[in-house]
Amino acid sequence: MRPPIRRPLRRPPGGLPLRAVAPNAVTALALCSGLSGIRFAISAQWELAVVMVLIAGVLDGLDGRVARLLHGESRFGAELDSLSDAISFGVSPALILYLWSLHALPRFGWMAALVLAVFCALRLARFNANIDADDQPHKSAGFLTGVPAPAGAALALLPLFLWFVTEAPILRDPRLVAPWAVAVALLMVSSLATFSTGSLKLRPNIRFEAIAIVVAVGAAAVSAPWQTAAAAGIAYLLALPFSVASYARVKRLRAAAALPPSSSSLPPSA
Template structure:
């Protein structure tokens, strides 16, 4: 009887990473809801929070030694919803307009690229050499934040991106292509901070925290621009064979 009881129970800590993943998925679904009613700032904020949670669930799973194939598949499905479907719908409603047929094609390209990206990631999951040094293509959460750049620019009051739906559509499709490209992109696991840069990192963190509560959309624009700047050398190096 004692043995049967132990077999019918699971430690809560083993379930915690999956609970975090489900929470992120709920944020993505709720973002879609607010997108449909035109509350774009809240919808974007929920996607940004989902991106943070996406980074936490894997970290929690590794720290608790609670990784599993089930958790990995659940994470991929949640990522497709939060970073493939939700950002595309948000950009479409915000900057492309429901009557823009070409804009909808850009949304389809982005969502399909996100799906293909996650499928490829699942296949390559066991490639330790790749996972420890760099990602292949832009990761889904980073792609979602790049796709939202036109929204960030508008909310920050820098550019009226709603007046240029063609450029917004091209940008959305381009980000999708970057997600399924062969460009090596930076992995957080490979980041190293020199001793002389520790103080600057602390100061940058303080500035970032201040901007979160004062100019969060401007901060999002700055982060996207920095990320694109880091991508440009790799794009130039692999020109002509990005999608091969």
């Protein structure tokens, strides 16, 4: 009998395109950055720990744009992004706050850290569950539901921003940090309508002023990063009532447009 002929293995045609790899690579870098924040917190390098979380937030904002630019959106990328967000903006800030302040209240401090991490994961689970839903009134109006995970992480770390600037001991008091962490966690899982950066549009006549403001904020972030971060967090908090009021106005306009015309506006019959 003749031995079987062994044919060389051939690669499948096409292969994996770069546009499917690049967005996931950015998401993986965000995950590495968030985990590095935990490492620096263990070493009590608080500024580097916070910087790693902020870098993860920047990368999280880039991966979706890279995916849309390269037409590399995928279900795998969406799941990886949610996993990265849960760790970078839930677990990492919770452990940083615990190691920085909350460990002084071992029982209640750890409970506050758990609430922050778990509620962030719940928010992302809710987002994934509703990603294909047809009825999304907040999204259709250009709003988000609750505080997004990156903004929630930055708000949770706001006491650290202020502590870097002032070094006031009260900012490190776990009796202040614990309820603050719980409050931020509740904002993340709330049903509040919050502004979406993708839906914000500028008028053409203020384009130059907008560029000037961006340059000024960039210069402030370079020269005084923690003051700028604290100011941005406070400004975001102050904007929450305006976002709720803006969505309520949109909701009223939609309800008025959906009403049938009144009988008094109809022409009289012959």
